[in-house]
Amino acid sequence: MVIKAERLTKKYGKKLAVNNISFQVETGKVTGFLGPNGAGKSTTLRMMLGLANGQGTVLYNGKRLSEYKQPSEMVGILLEAKAFHPTRSARNHLKILATEGNVPLSRVDEVLDIVGLKSEAKKGPGKFSLGMSQRLGLAAALLAKPKYLLLDEPANGLDPEGIVWLREFLKSYADDDHGVFVSSHLLSEMSRLADNLVVIGKGKLLADTSMREFIAGNVGTSVYVRVSDIDKLEKLLEKQKINYKKVNSGLELFGVKTDKVGKLAYENKLTVLELTTRTASLEEAFLEVTAGSEEYTPKEVSK
Amino acid sequence: MINELKAELKKIFTIRSTYIIFAIMLILLVFFGFYVGGWHSQKIDLLDPTRLYRITQQATSFLSIFTALIGLLLITHEFRYNLASYSLSLSRSRSKVLAAKIIVISVLALVVTGILVVAAPLLADWGIHANHLKLVPQHYYYWGIAWKGLIYGWGYGMAGLVIGTLLRNQIGAIITLFIVPHTVEGLLSIWLKNNTVYLPFTSLDTVLGVNESAANSGPIITPVHALLVFLAYLVGAWIIAWYLFMRRDAA
Numbered sequence: 001m002v003i004k005a006e007r008l009t010k011k012y013g014k015k016l017a018v019n020n021i022s023f024q025v026e027t028g029k030v031t032g033f034l035g036p037n038g039a040g041k042s043t044t045l046r047m048m049l050g051l052a053n054g055q056g057t058v059l060y061n062g063k064r065l066s067e068y069k070q071p072s073e074m075v076g077i078l079l080e081a082k083a084f085h086p087t088r089s090a091r092n093h094l095k096i097l098a099t100e101g102n103v104p105l106s107r108v109d110e111v112l113d114i115v116g117l118k119s120e121a122k123k124g125p126g127k128f129s130l131g132m133s134q135r136l137g138l139a140a141a142l143l144a145k146p147k148y149l150l151l152d153e154p155a156n157g158l159d160p161e162g163i164v165w166l167r168e169f170l171k172s173y174a175d176d177d178h179g180v181f182v183s184s185h186l187l188s189e190m191s192r193l194a195d196n197l198v199v200i201g202k203g204k205l206l207a208d209t210s211m212r213e214f215i216a217g218n219v220g221t222s223v224y225v226r227v228s229d230i231d232k233l234e235k236l237l238e239k240q241k242i243n244y245k246k247v248n249s250g251l252e253l254f255g256v257k258t259d260k261v262g263k264l265a266y267e268n269k270l271t272v273l274e275l276t277t278r279t280a281s282l283e284e285a286f287l288e289v290t291a292g293s294e295e296y297t298p299k300e301v302s303k
Numbered sequence: 304m305i306n307e308l309k310a311e312l313k314k315i316f317t318i319r320s321t322y323i324i325f326a327i328m329l330i331l332l333v334f335f336g337f338y339v340g341g342w343h344s345q346k347i348d349l350l351d352p353t354r355l356y357r358i359t360q361q362a363t364s365f366l367s368i369f370t371a372l373i374g375l376l377l378i379t380h381e382f383r384y385n386l387a388s389y390s391l392s393l394s395r396s397r398s399k400v401l402a403a404k405i406i407v408i409s410v411l412a413l414v415v416t417g418i419l420v421v422a423a424p425l426l427a428d429w430g431i432h433a434n435h436l437k438l439v440p441q442h443y444y445y446w447g448i449a450w451k452g453l454i455y456g457w458g459y460g461m462a463g464l465v466i467g468t469l470l471r472n473q474i475g476a477i478i479t480l481f482i483v484p485h486t487v488e489g490l491l492s493i494w495l496k497n498n499t500v501y502l503p504f505t506s507l508d509t510v511l512g513v514n515e516s517a518a519n520s521g522p523i524i525t526p527v528h529a530l531l532v533f534l535a536y537l538v539g540a541w542i543i544a545w546y547l548f549m550r551r552d553a554a
Contacts, residue, residue: 066395
């Protein structure tokens with residue numbers, strides 16, 4: 001049970017926005033969709049829904065979305081938080097979407113309750129905060145209890161409690177044999193949410209792998225050590241051809257494990273003050289992978 | 304298709320602008336029918352045996368722009384508020400979405416124009432009697448005004464919808480709707496002279512008969528021929544609009 005996107009390509013004039021990318025979104029997992037600004041994430045999501053024309057195919061469990069009698073049962077979308085008419089009440093907005101998707105109208109109040117907007121149902125969403133708008137967008141995505149959720153930056157504007165709630169909700173939704181494909185710039189949040197990652201830069205696929213493999217494969221782990229005589233340790237490391245760099249008052253070592261470093265220090269009578277394994281963050285791995293793929297590079301901040 | 308039709312109807316009747324447009328339309332209808340056409344009638348008007356017919360013609364001509372505006376807003380809201388991403392991904396076919404809009408606006412335009420055609424002469428008659436004026440016996444061409452009025456209202460509804468579909472930009476579409484029928488076609492008439500009746504909105508005016516004086520000075524085309532001219536433009540515009548609706552990205 002997968003969404004299979006194959007050879008997606010989209011041009012805007014001469015610019016190649018999406019360049020022949022293929023990936024999968026599995027059920028039972030949350031797949032994160034990462035890329036720098038202008039990488040082509042939103043265009044890719046739109047292509048997956050047939051909203052942007054281009055080349056390539058997207059199959060939902062083996063069939064095109066338009067081949068399903070009720071596409072709404074296959075995919076729920078949140079592409080833009082403010083995709084509503086400002087004076088049409090939240091409830092009426094969802095009623096229209098329910099009608100279009102052949103969903104019973106009773107489901108409208110259920111989803112408003114799920115996202116915590118039941119008390120605001122009669123209000124026009126024009127004055128909703130970004131966080132409330134995101135919740136309404138999520139309610140719209142959930143209307144038909146779809147097999148897959150495609151969400152573009154759903155955590156934008158949510159308060160901390162909202163972010164935690166969203167994470168838990170999406171995880172449990174995926175656990176219930178649904179597929180969740182979610183783009184976000186909040187990398188720390190993504191690292192806690194996603195099982196798999198699809199990373200693109202300048203329209204090209206940079207990675208399609210599990211979160212663990214992505215981090216380990218691109219930055220890996222390192223060992224941080226502080227000893228009584230750092231110069232002596234440096235000489236030993238050079239002798240043994242172990243890569244390292246100075247970090248604060250210690251050294252960060254690459255390609256070794258803590259037991260080897262401990263043993264080396266012990267045999268050379270160095271007092272170990274600190275010895276830890278450092279796991280790289282998603283942010284580090286992301287920056288490593290997307291280096292040079294940024295569409296917009298800001299001027300460096302002078303210190 | 305039923306779902307699409309229901310959804311389009313709900314879209315029209317769940318936004319404030321629809322009710323504002325209807326309210327303005329109603330106020331203008333009462334003002335135009337009761338006051339201008341009835342209460343405030345000049346003596347010479349009261350001697351016109353086609354007075355009520357003319358009032359109905361003019362009210363239909365003047366107020367049909369509002370049904371066009373509802374049609375225009377129905378499609379341009381989709382793009383202004385990015386609702387198209389829902390409409391087009393929830394439906395199996397873009398054609399169905401567009402067809403539903405055409406059907407709903409057609410029905411709405413016919414109902415609204417039907418009410419106009421009935422209410423305008425009644426309001427005028429009421430205004431005349433309320434001001435204790437006496438109108439000469441009237442020749443009211445019921446079927447003539449019925450089919451011409453309904454075609455005219457429907458034509459404007461379709462024009463609003465097709466302009467909105469072609470341009471997608473709400474402000475640009477509204478400006479186009481307001482300036483093309485009279486300003487642009489008016490300016491073109493300086494160059495086209497008698498052939499102005501072959502322009503789309505002028506031909507629609509010819510169907511209703513509101514530009515009879517102009518038509519009398521040029522080549523005469525019957526309302527049926529004028530209708531065919533207008534339909535030719537409309538079909539052409541819809542072919543382009545349909546193609547673009549199918550091919551263009553939804554945002």
